[in-house]
């Protein structure tokens with residue numbers, strides 16, 4: 001955030017800053033969603049809905065799981081939320097008691113620790129590295145498990161690394177954690193932005209969450225469907241958790257954004273999915289480009305990102321200093337690793353390719369010149 005402020009100041013002085021710091025797609029809202037949103041507003045679909053969300057949308061998501069992932073998730077176990085953010089908050093409030101510890105992967109999404117802390121819990125970080133694709137195994141989690149551990153919160157694909165858990169790892173984690181009497185929250189917000197194999201869900205391994213499988217799956221319309229500012233996501237929960245989630249939703253936000261919910265019904269129409277797939281291919285082309293160009297520019301990374309729109313790379317020296325100098329000398333804005341990692345944050349940085357190919361080419365050329373000491 002500090003760097004983005006500094007970047008804005010440089011931009012205001014007339015410098016052409018290129019952001020490799022962006023955490024959202026750089027495309028406009030897909031046309032069918034935009035039109036459905038305008039229609040919802042002109043038809044006055046702007047009042048509160050049920051706290052759990054529009055029944056039609058819960059049903060559409062249930063069908064999406066069936067058609068895209070061949071998994072049966074009853075609509076009543078799907079809750080619509082104000083982005084993945086509210087879903088993460090409700091999940092933590094419902095599952096974490098004061099003084100419980102919750103295992104989080106490091107590096108990971110920085111807000112996760114806040115959701116745990118809001119519920120009175122204590123985040124306990126599990127260090128991961130490039131050799132394991134920055135995703136923990138059940139063995140890593142077990143090594144940190146104590147009588148105070150209530151459960152695990154993971155993201156697959158993950159931010160900042162753009163790497164996924166394998167289905168086998170998901171299977172081992174869910175079965176290990178449930179045998180230990182804990183819960184598993186899996187954030188699948190980047191699920192459909194993946195480039196080397198079909199999108200996957202932990203639900204394909206476990207089936208719908210149940211008493212035997214204390215699992216909560218989080219998802220969002222923000223990334224693949226490009227609806228970041230419309231604040232809409234969803235969560236899949238065991239039936240036993242529904243009353244608690246409903247009370248949190250009623251009390252904390254009343255309901256998710258109503259016009260956005262009506263607009264989201266078009267997300268699963270073939271014409272919208274065709275646009276989102278086209279954009280996924282554009283992200284893949286950018287991923288292929290940056291993965292090849294960055295090492296040639298002197299930036300190393302040792303785990304190939306196969307999803308999301310981030311590369312978690314080694315910084316040539318202390319990442320906070322490097323990112324500041326990169327911004328001030330060549331107007332390229334990257335994010336130092338300390339935002340995502342308490343262990344090796346100073347060695348790492350996150351580069352986002354949610355930017356046009358022209359900008360990516362220019363940014364990486366500037367990085368190359370900077371690294372070779374040839375920049376202005």
Ligand SMILES: Cc1ncc(COP(=O)(O)O)c(C=O)c1O
Nearest residue numbers: 023083084085109159220222233
């Ligand atoms: C891993 C992860 N989870 C959750 C979120 C929050 O997303 P939303 O816009 O759906 O609230 C983000 C946003 O960047 C994210 O990267």
